[in-house]
Amino acid sequence: xxQHLQRQxxxxxxxxxxxxxxxxxxPKEDGQIEPAQLLKATYDxxxxxxxxxxTVSGKIVKDSTGNLSLQVKPNQSFVPTPNExxxxxEPLVDSGTVVTVRxxxxxxxxxxxxxxxxxxxLKLLILEVKKDR
Amino acid sequence: xxxxxxxxxxxxxxxxVPQLEAQIRHVEMRVEGMT
Numbered sequence: 001x002x003q004h005l006q007r008q009x010x011x012x013x014x015x016x017x018x019x020x021x022x023x024x025x026x027p028k029e030d031g032q033i034e035p036a037q038l039l040k041a042t043y044d045x046x047x048x049x050x051x052x053x054x055t056v057s058g059k060i061v062k063d064s065t066g067n068l069s070l071q072v073k074p075n076q077s078f079v080p081t082p083n084e085x086x087x088x089x090e091p092l093v094d095s096g097t098v099v100t101v102r103x104x105x106x107x108x109x110x111x112x113x114x115x116x117x118x119x120x121x122l123k124l125l126i127l128e129v130k131k132d133r
Numbered sequence: 134x135x136x137x138x139x140x141x142x143x144x145x146x147x148x149x150v151p152q153l154e155a156q157i158r159h160v161e162m163r164v165e166g167m168t
Contacts, residue, residue, distance in 0.1 A: 001167065010157075021167055025160040033157045042164060051163040058155045072155050098154045 001045040008041055010034070021050075032073060035105050036122060052106040053127075060092040060099060068093070070101065070124065078105070078124040085126040102128040 005014045005023070010031030015024040023042070027033040035054060042049050058072040063079070068086060071077040080086040080103070092099060103124040 001164075016167070018167060021164050023162040023164055025162070027157050027160070033160065035157070035160060038160060038162070042162065047167050048165040049162050050165050053161045054157055055159040056157045072157060100158070 004045040100130040
């Protein structure tokens, strides 16, 4: 699985802890990492993902449908799951302010479902907001 | 001449730094079934 993940674009380093089942991925400085691809690569290597958290910096914009979105690159953005923290980001829409947030992008559904649907669009549940500038 | 170069360097820094800031900084996964 580690080799599988290291082959993904934008990945600089992968740390795997067998004891607590934790996988830490460090992106390349100038690379573009695609979390959905990381999920797929992990499942493809025969390992099930129970949770994917990430720390991401980006600008708050509204997409074409009027939804709040955290834009990282012109071709990469994440729609936050509405909560108190995402509401607090609304005043920053189109302000150009770069915010850093920690959030949960994926959580395996509870129950006996054998394989989670990782093809569905991923929403970012914001857990913590850190304003950069 | 040196001041011009310095000014250009600062200008380039202002243009590129905000773009570099926007990025995924860290990803952490909890996995099951790992051997």
